[in-house]
Amino acid sequence: MIRHMLTSLAAVAIAVPLAAQEVMPDPKAWGDVTAAAEGQTVYWHAWGGSNSVNEFIAWAGDQVQETYGITVEHVKLKDTADAVSRVIAEKSAGKDAGGAVDLIWINGENFAAMKDQGLLFGPWAESLPNWEFIDVEGKPAVKSDFTVPTEGLEAPWGMAQIIFYHDSSRLDIPPRSIPALRDWAQDNPGRFAYPQPPDFLGSTFLKQVVLELAPDPSVLSEPVNEANYVAATTPLWEYLDDLTPNLWRGGAAYPQSGARLVQLMNDGEIDLALSFNPNEPSNAIANFELPDTVRTYVLEGGTIGNASFVAIPYNANAKEGALVLANFLMSAEAQARKSDPAVWGDGTVLALDKLNAEDRAKFDAIALGVATLAPEELGQSLPEPHPSWMVRLEEDWTARYGVGQ
């Protein structure tokens, strides 16, 4: 029965005339790419939950419209998975060209999954004209997304790093290491929360704990196996057994996202929280979402950081336009604007010493937000573990704490 239905469904798919074989753009012939891109509309699927981000994307769209004649439509997502689902659905339906998604804001597990399933176009990123300014040496994360080599299938456009934040009017001296956090929570039960894994911020908190407590953190950069997993995570589970009763709601309920942490902090339900965007608290202050007494800091041993990227699906309709937009996002102009906390405040992927004096001046002119750390205060970020760790950690976390034991 099912087989029969599948055959008829497949017949429908075949009945649709396939688009003519298209010519794949080659970013090395940049003049051809920009010429072909003119007049195209790029549907950029990107998370749409932040005003600052949405406004930056709209600005970038205006710029490439003016310079290259490309129209950018921001498809606002609540979750990157929606764009991934779309590409999978198109592949299932046999639509291998003229797809709906031209560019995706992506990183980590989503990238690993799409790369694995052959859903991405490329390689292209390292042939873009602006690639030469990328800080490949200083920020290895731009070529290795959660340790998975990007191999030119995605272009970096921002740097993120875990920071903790607290309301200095309620909590003056916050704990500066993972063990200190446990002790502090013991004295102040119910005043700290992390989002429920597999939310990426919640999972990153788990990885941060593992990195800090594991006897040999270097195993985290390799794919997980039974022996290294048990050794590395035993201290994590001991730690969480101690911490959980002292979490917000005693761990009987968890916030569902980092955004919810901002609300809880503003409502006075918690005194300590974390974020993956060093500038999020400053932005929230400017937006009346947090009081101006909120401050941020990083842990003494450093915190996990990663890069975020844009990728082009294998069946994208406006590949040339997407390439031009991706290249623009790596330009000094776009990166400097993006780093400005008044606009967004995301870390740059460029090496400032590779820029000319005029472009460097754009970065020097940026004023940091009241709760934003200077780059030297953020320090060197710690690398993300291999994505296979995340899968195991999330499974085990759910079994131990996520289902009401």
Place this chain on the structure above:
Amino acid sequence: MLGPVLAGLLGTLAPAFGYMPALGGTTFSLNAFEALFAWPGLSSAVGLSLGVGLASTALSLAIVTLICAGWADTRTFAMVERLLSPLLSVPHAAAAFGLAFLIAPSGWIARGLSPWATGWEQPPDLLILQDPAGLSLIFGLVTKEVPFLLLMTLAALSQVRAGQSLRVAQALGYSRVSGWLKTVFPLIYRQIRLPVYAVLAFSMSVVDVAIILGPNTPSTLAVQVVRWMNDPDLALRFQAAAGAVLQLGLVIAGLGLWRGLEMAVAGIGRRWTASGARGHRVFDQGVRGLALGLGAVAAIAVIAGLAGQVAWSFAGLWQFPDLLPDGFTFRNWQRHGARLAGPGLETLTIAALSTGLALLLTLACLEAEHRHGLRPATRALWLLYLPLIVPQIAFLAGFQTLSISTGVDGGRMAVTLAHLVFVLPYVFLALADPWRAWDARQDTVARALGAGPDRVLWMVRLPMLLRPVLTAAAVGFAVSVGQYLPTLLVGAGRVPTLTTEAIALASGGDRRVIGVYALAQMGAAFAPFALAVLLPRLIWRNRKGLLNG
């Protein structure tokens, strides 16, 4: 209607049994179900879904029944009716956000009482929201289901001559509530049975409200399925599909259980009716008060929640325990107001088109049934209701694949057609029973006076059924306004509506933005409901018999 439903189901079933070539699944296996049953939270999640669904449906039905039994045809009841349209037009997620802000330990109620009455300088660490038993979720669902069921009951009431039955019963010495329950309720329930089933299926599968108000260690099965569906680990898509199949089974089991309860209640009710007990005045007063009190709590929760949204949309900094924000600002509206226009227009166009189409199809169907004396096959009805019973996210995966491969994809028309799949059952649901309950003797009389079947339809039947028709249209309109996944999936993200924008922005958690968009969404859904209540009153102000039976 058959195509999309079957393709949608297929898109759920095939991956559940391991078949999804795009993700490398080319053989059939039970691995996905094995993984699903190995998930440690499964029994709690299933129990929770079932319990929440049954409890919220039973509670809503009880409140609606008792309000009607105690208050139908009174001045209080007229006031309740006027409240209906605003209550119905609040989107589910917005109502849930509003309720969450009301009852949280740092919420509006606690702020009103702190610190002067409670002594709380900071909110207490109390598990009120997202409690493991799902009580706050049940509360949230009841607040939205009571208005819907009441609306359906009102449409049915106008067809069963409730007033006359009640007068006869009262003349025979029955108290008001007992008389209504014994004479009117059996007639009404027969007509609102399908809406009740839809409510049950909905509350067992609801996702957005359950994420906001429901427990999360574990959450309900539907929420968990969505989590797996959205997980970057694509292998979990198979498990998600298996979970969706289980969810479907769960909904069917829930409906079966409800059917069993129906029969039990009917048996008890028959014995109670046959006993001839007239009921006591004091008991009556108690029931009337209780019903009105519960209804009022539900209504106040939604309205106060909405007031909270209004306050947030103008708020500057607003911290615990301040009852009101530090300052008010137009900035949020300035920022988003201009951006509401495009998606707002798109929302209204699509809602009007899909509701119009659904109404046309429903009327054509029902009229053909009437003229040719057809009895609708139960199996066909089930197909129509499948979109309401199969969890949306799983049903839609296959639906999306179908729309891409047929090329009906990515534009306003495609989205309208997708909405139609969900709007049509609700319109049919809302209209079928009142339409069929129309007294066919009117037809005989009109035909005897020389009118042809078309004239009877346009001059007698439609005018007499104006209220149920408008009500059905309003429900359909609101359903279309609220669609998120069909719009996103079939529209390829290229057809932005108020709801797609609202949900994307809500993921950023800023209550001010959520407030602005919730009010815009509510505005879009409000007008049709208001018309459905007001128009019959205006047109039939001299025809009291057409307003209420």
